Amino acid sequence: MSLDATQETASRTPADAKGADRAPARERLRPVPFRGGGFVHTRHRLIAPLLFVLLLILWEIGSQTGFISNIALPAPSEAAAALGDLFETGMIWKHLSASLYRLVIGWSLGSLLGIAVGLAIALFSLVRAGVAPFVSALFPIPKIALLPLFIIWFGIGEGSKVATILFGAFFPTVIATYGGVDNVDRNLIRMGQSFGLSWLSIVRKIIIPGALPAILSGFRISASIAIILLVAAEMIGAEYGIGAYILMAGALFATDQLIAGVALLSVLGLTVAWLIGRAERLLLRWRG
Amino acid sequence: MELILDHVSHSYGDVTVLDDISLSVGSREIVCIVGPSGCGKSTLLRILGGLEKPDGGAALIAGDPPSDSLNPLTYVFQDFALLPWRTVEGNVSLVLEDHGIDRARKREIIADVLARTKLTEFAHAWPRQLSGGMKQRVAIARALSVNPAAMLMDEPLSALDSQTRDLLMDDLVDLWGQVGFSACYITHNLAEAVRLGHRIVMLSRRPGRIREIVEIDIPLAERANHPEETAAIQRRLWEAMRDEARAADRELSNVA
Incomplete structure (x- = not known):
């Protein structure tokens, strides 16, 4: 190796190099044109809030001047007033707690079952052969279409709503989990085997942590689906809940309340995304 | 043997x-x-x-x-095969955990093999922070820890x-x-x-x-x-x- 290095330097004598440098120096000098710009993401933290505020202001101005008809779209100030009413009467907590209860229970149970079934599919080829086709067949069915059935099976009360959300969260989690396990580096599993790790240790310490990034991205999708289904389920036979509130507002053509309810959903979605982002940062610290 | x-x-x-x-x-x-x-x-x-x-x-x-060999035939792989979600110490610990070694003894073994491979100061680093050479040192430390x-x-x-x-x-x-x-x-x-x-x-x-x-x-x-x-x-x-x-x-x- 050291032999190679000396040969390489010896073959290119200093005199050669200098002669090559000098020749073009007599001509006009200009910088090499830079072509490497763009295609790089820079973070602009303020742009989104500014744009949002600007949009609200324009909307408000449009409503005030009559450019936007009040029937077509209420002014943001009216929606804000409707939201304020909700807080004042304390109804917000009734609606929110009812919705959160359904969302948390439905999504958690659906995710837990989804991870369990996803792991079983990934680890046992018999389960994969038997269950995976069913998952593929049932995933694309809109769960809301099954709501009448769920009402018969689980009752008109909380049961059917939780079940809708549960099934909605279940399928994407199954698919994310077994896809994640399939993508775990085989060499790591082989390493575990070569050190005589038990089957359970390999699953617990190599396979599950390896699949965790995929499972967490699956959570992002399943949580959004859960919120969509929450509203849909609450539109049938619910007294309280954000979905029920929106449905009621729609029936009364109280568009200010409708916008207030939609804003609440948006905040709910953002909060869930933020929580999952936190979980990712905590659990996937090793990715840096 | x-x-x-x-x-x-x-x-x-x-x-x-x-x-x-x-x-x-x-x-x-x-x-x-x-x-x-x-x-x-x-x-x-x-x-x-x-x-x-x-x-x-x-x-x-x-x-x-030898009776104190935890894993008689132990591999060192070309691609290191370190778990990215475990620190240097954790990667060595992984192969000791299934053997029911008490905590003090485990820590002793880990300290010993990390010292032998000149990794003591990197015990808490993540694999992604290490150069290829250091990663392979970790893999060698891991292999040595089970006394192959x-x-x-x-x-x-x-x-x-x-x-x-x-x-x-x-x-x-x-x-x-x-x-x-x-x-x-x-x-x-x-x-x-x-x-x-x-x-x-x-x-x-x-x-x-x-x-x-x-x-x-x-x-x-x-x-x-x-x-x-x-x-x-x-x-x-x-x-x-x-x-x-x-x-x-x-x-x-x-x-x-």
Whole structure:
């Protein structure tokens, strides 16, 4: 190796190099044109809030001047007033707690079952052969279409709503989990085997942590689906809940309340995304 | 303890990769296996450590491994195979956790192997923060922690740049001086084989057969002081291998 290095330097004598440098120096000098710009993401933290505020202001101005008809779209100030009413009467907590209860229970149970079934599919080829086709067949069915059935099976009360959300969260989690396990580096599993790790240790310490990034991205999708289904389920036979509130507002053509309810959903979605982002940062610290 | 391959043959589908290979790795002995690419070196190592079953012949263990050996046959992989979600310390700890060692003893072992591989100050680093050379040191520390009777090293230095490779070779020689491990060391790099092997087994192109076995008498620690002798052996090996390597290079790959 050291032999190679000396040969390489010896073959290119200093005199050669200098002669090559000098020749073009007599001509006009200009910088090499830079072509490497763009295609790089820079973070602009303020742009989104500014744009949002600007949009609200324009909307408000449009409503005030009559450019936007009040029937077509209420002014943001009216929606804000409707939201304020909700807080004042304390109804917000009734609606929110009812919705959160359904969302948390439905999504958690659906995710837990989804991870369990996803792991079983990934680890046992018999389960994969038997269950995976069913998952593929049932995933694309809109769960809301099954709501009448769920009402018969689980009752008109909380049961059917939780079940809708549960099934909605279940399928994407199954698919994310077994896809994640399939993508775990085989060499790591082989390493575990070569050190005589038990089957359970390999699953617990190599396979599950390896699949965790995929499972967490699956959570992002399943949580959004859960919120969509929450509203849909609450539109049938619910007294309280954000979905029920929106449905009621729609029936009364109280568009200010409708916008207030939609804003609440948006905040709910953002909060869930933020929580999952936190979980990712905590659990996937090793990715840096 | 001695590790023996007894007339081992193996094929993948129609392609025979190993044909009637017999060799042994004695205790405190490093046997280097060299050969052109695709000659079945890695398959041979997988068979030797029980990760793959040969079609013919057998991999055998003669004698008992030392009683304090937690994992007698221990691999060191080319791609390091570190868990990215565990720190350096955690990666070593992983292979001790299934053996019911009490916490104090475990910590002692980890501290010892990290010190031997000069990693003490990196105990809490994540693998992604380490250079290739450091990663392979962690893998070697992990292998040492289970006190192996034989290390099965699959091109352990091939993913590293040549400077790091030189440094790690020196470290391995030092380590062998301290621990006296026995090893079956697969490589395609003849310089490594000549530097680290007590015995060099040269395989032919596919199907892999033993072409030649070269013993080197110069003690490992002194090889750096005998550049002419080692260079001569290396050159002779290369002469013998060159044509096969060229032919192997032009072969279509049928084996995954």
